[in-house]
Amino acid sequence: ELTKEQQALMKLIVDAYNKHQIPQDFAKKLLQEQYSADENFLLLTEVATSQVQVLVEFTKSIPGFLSLDHEDQIALLKGSAVEATYLRSAQVFSKKMPTGYAQLLEERIRKSGISQDFITPMFNFYKSISELHMAQEEQALLTAVTILTPDRPYVKDQQAVERLQEPMLDVLRKLCALQHPQEPQYFARLLGRLTELRTLNHFHAEMLTSWRTDDHKFTPLLCEIWDV
């Protein structure tokens, strides 16, 4: 079972994960704005910018993160931004949004100039996440584990990151055993999703390039975090 400090760590992460949520007024916008590719792109830009802001706030709440070397903090944020935003948007699709909004967001994503060969893996990923029926504690911990990946490019002190990631993995492993006793492989399946998530990095870079060539404008935060 979870020790006292493991329970405290989990509560910290889950509270931080739930505290920083996408503003619900996006749902209204999804309904109101018209459906041109440009309108859809602008909406996605707002969603993405908000997702990255939420990601930065969540990351700062991870115990020990702000004590890491400052350049390593940036390297971890930039290195995990795509995976963490897709992981969170996958959860948005799986349940967070009121029914019907997920379909609207999907519709706008499909009609925003993203090429089909990226749309397919993106929605395959969403499907594979929703099939897991993850508890919110698992979602929050899996996101923290993704952010605290030691072998991101330019991370200098990888051991310091491992020391933060390991306790998260221990809690996640125990939690999976507690919440899915009938499925001993569940923890391994969760980590397998992180491998699938990494493949989206490549597609995401291509998506950004295709938008840039069509002269779509990004927000400063998205340019900063994704080097565009």
Ligand SMILES: Cc1cc(C(=O)O[C@@H]2C[C@H]3CC[C@]2(C)C3(C)C)ccc1N
């Ligand atoms: C630079 C830039 C990036 C995105 C993006 O990654 O969007 C992703 C597509 C959907 C899946 C994850 C996204 C953040 C999403 C929920 C909008 C959207 C607009 C934009 N100007």
